[in-house]
Amino acid sequence: MTHTVLVTGVSRHIGARVASVLAADPGISRVIGVDTVPPPTLTRDGGVSLGRTEFVRVDLRSSDIAEVIEAADIDTVVHMSLVSAPSRSGGRTAMKEHNVIGTMQLLGACQRSAGVRRVVVRSTTAVYGSSPRDPAVFTEDLEPNVGGPVHGYAKDAAEVEGYVRGFARRRPDVTVSLLRFANFMGPGVDSPLTRYFTQPVQPTVFGFDPRLQFVHEDDAVEVLRRMATEDHPGTYNVAGAGVLLLSQCVRRAGRAPLPLFSPAFRALGDTVRRLGLVEYSPEQVRLMSYGRVVDTTRLELELGWRPKFSTGAAFDDYLRAHGLRPVGGAR
Amino acid sequence: MTDVAHEREEGRVIPITTAPSYAEPEPLAKALAFLRRRLTGDYEVDEFGYDPELTDKVVLEMLRPIYRRWFRVEPVELQNVPREGGALVVANHSGTLPVDALMLQVAMHDEVGRALRLLGADLVYQLPVLSHLSRKTGHTLACPEDADRLLRKGELVGVFPEGFKGVGKAFSERYELQRFGRGGFVASAIRAGVPIVPTAIVGAEEIYPKIGDLKVLARALGVPYLPITPFFPLFGPLGLVPLPSKWMIEFGEPIRTDEYDPSAADDPMLVFNLTDHVREAIQQLLNELRLRRGHAFPPFF
Numbered sequence: 206m207t208h209t210v211l212v213t214g215v216s217r218h219i220g221a222r223v224a225s226v227l228a229a230d231p232g233i234s235r236v237i238g239v240d241t242v243p244p245p246t247l248t249r250d251g252g253v254s255l256g257r258t259e260f261v262r263v264d265l266r267s268s269d270i271a272e273v274i275e276a277a278d279i280d281t282v283v284h285m286s287l288v289s290a291p292s293r294s295g296g297r298t299a300m301k302e303h304n305v306i307g308t309m310q311l312l313g314a315c316q317r318s319a320g321v322r323r324v325v326v327r328s329t330t331a332v333y334g335s336s337p338r339d340p341a342v343f344t345e346d347l348e349p350n351v352g353g354p355v356h357g358y359a360k361d362a363a364e365v366e367g368y369v370r371g372f373a374r375r376r377p378d379v380t381v382s383l384l385r386f387a388n389f390m391g392p393g394v395d396s397p398l399t400r401y402f403t404q405p406v407q408p409t410v411f412g413f414d415p416r417l418q419f420v421h422e423d424d425a426v427e428v429l430r431r432m433a434t435e436d437h438p439g440t441y442n443v444a445g446a447g448v449l450l451l452s453q454c455v456r457r458a459g460r461a462p463l464p465l466f467s468p469a470f471r472a473l474g475d476t477v478r479r480l481g482l483v484e485y486s487p488e489q490v491r492l493m494s495y496g497r498v499v500d501t502t503r504l505e506l507e508l509g510w511r512p513k514f515s516t517g518a519a520f521d522d523y524l525r526a527h528g529l530r531p532v533g534g535a536r
Numbered sequence: 537m538t539d540v541a542h543e544r545e546e547g548r549v550i551p552i553t554t555a556p557s558y559a560e561p562e563p564l565a566k567a568l569a570f571l572r573r574r575l576t577g578d579y580e581v582d583e584f585g586y587d588p589e590l591t592d593k594v595v596l597e598m599l600r601p602i603y604r605r606w607f608r609v610e611p612v613e614l615q616n617v618p619r620e621g622g623a624l625v626v627a628n629h630s631g632t633l634p635v636d637a638l639m640l641q642v643a644m645h646d647e648v649g650r651a652l653r654l655l656g657a658d659l660v661y662q663l664p665v666l667s668h669l670s671r672k673t674g675h676t677l678a679c680p681e682d683a684d685r686l687l688r689k690g691e692l693v694g695v696f697p698e699g700f701k702g703v704g705k706a707f708s709e710r711y712e713l714q715r716f717g718r719g720g721f722v723a724s725a726i727r728a729g730v731p732i733v734p735t736a737i738v739g740a741e742e743i744y745p746k747i748g749d750l751k752v753l754a755r756a757l758g759v760p761y762l763p764i765t766p767f768f769p770l771f772g773p774l775g776l777v778p779l780p781s782k783w784m785i786e787f788g789e790p791i792r793t794d795e796y797d798p799s800a801a802d803d804p805m806l807v808f809n810l811t812d813h814v815r816e817a818i819q820q821l822l823n824e825l826r827l828r829r830g831h832a833f834p835p836f837f
Contacts, residue, residue, distance in 0.1 A: 337661035340681035341584045341671075347681065412664020414672070416585045448583050456577030467664075495661070498583050517580075531576035 208233040210433060211279045212258070213265060213311065214286030214327075216240035218393050219422060221253040223283060223429045228256030230434065237277050239263040239270065240286065241303070253393075265307030271314035274321065281323040282315055283433050284308065287365065289329070289358045290397055297357070304361035305368075312372040315379070323380045325432045326369050330385045330418070330442060331359035331488065335495040341416075344500045345385070345440045359488045366440075373438075382432045387444035387499065390519040391422035392526030397489070402458050403527060408473055411464040414452050415496025418444040421514035421522060428504070428512075437507050442499040445516040451493065458524055459531045467494065584682070585671035588651065595673050596642055603642040607739060607783040611643045612825075616787040617650070622687040622730035623790070624721060625652065625694040626814055628713055628822060629702035631740035632763045635778060636703075640694060640737065641673070643785055653686050654694040655679075655721075659760070680720055687728035695721045697811075704761040706749075710741035711826055713819050719811035722793075723801040726810075731790035734814055736821035739783030742832040744768070781832045786825045788817050 210227050214220035215238030228236040236258045238244070243262060244255060263269045265286055273279075286307060291300040308326075315321045333343045340347065366383060373381040388398050401407065420443050428443050455462045465473060471490055505511045514522065524530065553560075561569075570593060573579050581587045603609050617623070627640060637654055644652040655678035661667045676682045678695065686693050696702060701714040725732050748764030768775030791814060800806050 337667065338658045338677070340679050340685075341676045342681070342685060344681075410664075412668065414585075414668035416581070416583070416671070448581060448585070450581055450585065453577035453579070453581070456575060496585075
């Protein structure tokens, strides 16, 4: 069977890597990458070679995407175009439109298309929220008691998941895989969290030491590749084995923690957000207080494979790439 | 390599500690290695946030003198605690502050050699400092998902079904078991097919005799109760020193749940009956153990 794969969000790091891996697969005849901005060049900005991926500049919020799917006779859609932080120019409204309206347009086009057989959507474990009243480890079918997403990225992701479930109901003949990724970590990842660990001083919430989980970019790409080339319907958590406490991360990075009482932490977050430095949503304040851990048994049973990097190994790989090391230690 | 040669090879392996050249590392070297691991973040915690090294070397180390010298805790019938596999330790809760949970943890760790994973109230996980200390010492939120997960992993889980009703009861009600919630712990034990170990803790009732309750202030602070004892708040922080009562902890005969089908956890009648059975077993242990201990403050009373 020949495959024609559409990858959205190819101008971002993980999206580009997925597109290039799929483009290198001889079983796939065509890879079409779409995004709202052109991919970064190879020489600057840490661009990734896209191989024989054909790039089409499409604004997902418009119905142009339907034409691309129709014209190229797409059978597999890998939807990676979920942005986790508002851009400096667009702000939160543009981010929400991009995430939610973009997904609606894409799924609408898939629903109309006769050729689409498989849809893979990237989501996030942030949909579980973080709260002191929820179980310590989330499995895929757990709904958060309280502290479910009410803001920002997590809320977008929860809404996107709602539309994906609706789509799966209306088109039972299409294989739909929904992947909830833990925070990406690795040499090429640039996210609010990776930027946080490169700061010289790390503000933490006094009296709380959240459990964090990371997934290495290589493992994320591998999971997406398998989902795009094999049938694995369902919702899956994706994270490296084990957990790291925030205090462990800070020590491994050789940085100084700055414990702040939670109102002060929130105020500082608001200030840096207003300055456009970092996105600090109430969601992140909760994550920095209560943490979040997910169970990945379902993914491991389904794929018969487990991530190569544990949470700790993924973080160490990120530290190595950025030249960070603990005080007085070699790593 | 043939099997025989392989066997011979294995036979030659001797533990490094018995080698003639082996010397036990200096305490100072050990302490430095410990500090280095802690400072560089080079240690493991499990998915619940349990940090075995911190628990053993720091937290329990601070509790051990209280366990041995202050309360002179005497565990009895330790053989009733399974040495491996999942099990649910169910105990009475008392003492105004949950000191009994800490002492039970020391007893399990030092006398049985097992980590006790307690299920705590959600209030604990909302408070700064207490929440992360609780996770680091191996405890988690009392909810069916966490209880099931720990039992499935073969952990020794501890629960105080009386909750705040037990720990915050008046001194006049000492050694009277309070209501046992909804029996969720029994359902978890049935689902995992693990034994329930009824446990009686005698001595914790006398550490802070609660003779009154500042209800209005407690409500304003969002805590379940604010106790008045003969020494608190009268003597200020000094009133927080627990009275040195004599403690005993007895572990009863394990109650098996593996003969039930896991689906029996959804049968409310069975769960209620088994909950009552566990409650009666603990009350009986308590009555006998209290007589056996005698005076709370020997040799004075």
